[in-house]
Amino acid sequence: xxxxxxxxxxxxxxxxxxxxxxxxxxxxxxxxxxxxxxxxxxxxxxxxxxxxxxxxxxxxxxxxxxxxxxxxxxxxxxxxxxxxxxxxxxxxxxxxxxxxxxxxxxxxxxxxxxxxxxxxxxxxxxxxxxxxxxxxxxxxxxxxxxxxxxxxxxxxxxxxxxxxxxxxxxxxxxxxxxxxxxxxxxxxxxxxxxxxxxxxxxxxxxxxxxxxxxxxxxxxxxxxxxxxxxxxxxxxxxxxxxxxxxxxxxxxxxxxxxxxxxxxxxxxxxxxxxxxxxxxxxxxxxxxxxxxxxxxxxxxxxxxxxxxxxxxxxxxxxxxx
Amino acid sequence: xxxxxxxxxxxxxxxxxxxxxxxxxxxxxxxxxxxxxxxxxxxxxxxxxxxxxxxxxxxxxxxxxxxxxxxxxxxxxxxxxxxxxxxxxxxxxxxxxxxxxxxxxxxxxxxxxxxxxxxxxxxxxxxxxxxxxxxxxxxxxxxxxxxxxxxxxxxxxxxxxxxxxxxxxxxxxxxxxxxxxxxxxxxxxxxxxxxxxxxxxxxxxxxxxxxxxxxxxxxxxxxxxxxxxxxxxxxxxxxxxxxxxxxxxxxxxxxxxx
Numbered sequence: 386x387x388x389x390x391x392x393x394x395x396x397x398x399x400x401x402x403x404x405x406x407x408x409x410x411x412x413x414x415x416x417x418x419x420x421x422x423x424x425x426x427x428x429x430x431x432x433x434x435x436x437x438x439x440x441x442x443x444x445x446x447x448x449x450x451x452x453x454x455x456x457x458x459x460x461x462x463x464x465x466x467x468x469x470x471x472x473x474x475x476x477x478x479x480x481x482x483x484x485x486x487x488x489x490x491x492x493x494x495x496x497x498x499x500x501x502x503x504x505x506x507x508x509x510x511x512x513x514x515x516x517x518x519x520x521x522x523x524x525x526x527x528x529x530x531x532x533x534x535x536x537x538x539x540x541x542x543x544x545x546x547x548x549x550x551x552x553x554x555x556x557x558x559x560x561x562x563x564x565x566x567x568x569x570x571x572x573x574x575x576x577x578x579x580x581x582x583x584x585x586x587x588x589x590x591x592x593x594x595x596x597x598x599x600x601x602x603x604x605x606x607x608x609x610x611x612x613x614x615x616x617x618x619x620x621x622x623x624x625x626x627x628x629x630x631x632x633x634x635x636x637x638x639x640x641x642x643x644x645x646x647x648x649x650x651x652x653x654x655x656x657x658x659x660x661x662x663x664x665x666x667x668x669x670x671x672x673x674x675x676x677x678x679x680x681x682x683x684x685x686x687x688x689x690x691x692x693x694x695x696x697x698x699x700x701x702x703x704x705x706x
Numbered sequence: 707x708x709x710x711x712x713x714x715x716x717x718x719x720x721x722x723x724x725x726x727x728x729x730x731x732x733x734x735x736x737x738x739x740x741x742x743x744x745x746x747x748x749x750x751x752x753x754x755x756x757x758x759x760x761x762x763x764x765x766x767x768x769x770x771x772x773x774x775x776x777x778x779x780x781x782x783x784x785x786x787x788x789x790x791x792x793x794x795x796x797x798x799x800x801x802x803x804x805x806x807x808x809x810x811x812x813x814x815x816x817x818x819x820x821x822x823x824x825x826x827x828x829x830x831x832x833x834x835x836x837x838x839x840x841x842x843x844x845x846x847x848x849x850x851x852x853x854x855x856x857x858x859x860x861x862x863x864x865x866x867x868x869x870x871x872x873x874x875x876x877x878x879x880x881x882x883x884x885x886x887x888x889x890x891x892x893x894x895x896x897x898x899x900x901x902x903x904x905x906x907x908x909x910x911x912x913x914x915x916x917x918x919x920x921x922x923x924x925x926x927x928x929x930x931x932x933x934x935x936x937x938x939x940x941x942x943x944x945x946x947x948x949x950x951x952x953x954x955x956x957x958x959x960x961x962x963x964x
Binding site for chain 2: 452453458586589590592593594596597599600601602603604642646647648
């Protein structure tokens with residue numbers, strides 16, 4: 386039964402992705418593609434849809450992992466400060482006009498910022514040979530505030546053009562998506578997803594608590610470290626692909642739990658597929674609604690997703706409390 | 707007390723443990739648990755019962771002394787092999803996500819590549835939870851929730867259950883129900899049970915009582931030999947006595963303590 390549901394979800398995700406390649410301010414018929422259409426499809430739409438899929442998958446899966454390893458339903462990939470760190474280094478690059486790696490400069494800076502921040506949070510959450518959820522959470526929240534403050538400081542003293550571009554990036558900008566970014570994004574997201582898929586049972590046990598996990602034959606600290614690395618890789622890849630997209634990491638796992646239950650073996654792939662699909666739809670809307678202007682995709686995900694989530698919250702059991 | 711005919715599953719030998727340096731919470735503790743043993747670990751709050759359970763399950767490593775499982779040092783087992791032999795239930799069961807009863811019970815299969823003899827349906831049936839299989843854990847009563855975790859340990863197939871205060875916060879009806887379920891498992895499947903508890907009346911239902919005070923064992927044997935007036939005074943600092951009713955039932959008389 387659950388396999389059927391996850392297959393349906395995968396089919397739905399592929400249909401949405403395929404559909405959103407052809408839709409947009411200019412609707413392309415798959416039955417009569419002109420040369421210009423090909424260029425739009427291959428060079429603009431396809432990489433953009435792939436980036437949206439990858440980012441959404443990374444965020445959805447990371448959210449499901451983090452809510453489990455931190456045993457906190459309010460956790461999302463951004464709570465660990467990884468995105469604030471990435472935003473800070475990216476903004477330094479944008480406002481400082483850096484271009485030492487060409488088009489890769491800003492994504493690379495964001496990735497480095499994300500990984501460094503993940504490392505610092507991990508280091509601060511480390512005590513007596515392991516990562517402790519409360520320490521991780523507080524270290525992440527503390528660093529987030531610090532980095533956000535530094536970011537604000539930098540933005541308040543920067544020029545208008547730099548400021549506008551940095552703002553766009555921070556709120557999630559998929560308009561810069563291009564093929565060159567896809568291979569590394571794909572590599573990190575797939576690695577993260579595979580790591581988490583092989584550790585899904587351990588995650589279920591960790592959700593019950595470290596002592597249960599031990600009793601069921603897992604080493605809780607080692608499992609948490611592996612899962613934390615998976616989250617770090619996926620979040621870093623996602624932020625560096627297209628900035629910060631809110632909502633997905635926090636609420637998609639909850640929505641999936643409504644439909645498929647809490648078993649991580651289903652929840653991780655389902656949250657990935659749900660996240661990817663939602664971001665594809667949001668990006669389609671963001672580029673089609675008011676052309677040629679683009680709305681930030683993160684704003685759209687929240688505007689579609691939040692009311693739906695609130696509706697579900699009224700109807701179903703979200704938490705075990 | 708281990709009878710010579712029954713081999714020891716778990717053995718603690720001169721075990722010491724301290725959370726901080728030079729402050730032993732467990733001092734020089736030795737005991738063994740035999741196959742099919744039904745043992746109540748009795749002591750006042752803070753006497754070290756939980757720490758003993760965690761040492762026995764390998765969650766904590768002793769500062770000195772050894773903990774052994776089937777004659778081999780516990781720390782030498784890999785996690786999965788150990789999980790097939792010992793199952794531990796912690797005192798607090800705060801679960802933050804909506805698992806169903808069946809999902810939770812199935813987690814008992816995690817240490818195995820090839821599923822063991824006991825399947826999930828059978829465990830649910832033994833624990834009287836068949837009609838609750840698809841219920842969310844959050845919709846169960848306290849007693850049903852405890853039974854769900856017992857069913858999980860059944861699927862896990864361990865021959866030794868270490869239960870840390872499983873009766874805490876349960877109504878008396880559910881306390882009796884749970885002890886009866888454990889007794890049934892011990893009798894029908896030869897599962898050894900060690901339960902930390904602090905209710906002396908419940909302790910009387912066990913074959914063996916270990917009386918703990920300040921991290922050391924002050925008595926270990928049949929309830930009627932261990933739970934004497936002097937020992938109870940020593941362990942709980944209260945004057946009380948185990949008496950026998952006309953029907954031959956033992957009970958604790960609290961005398962004039964109020």
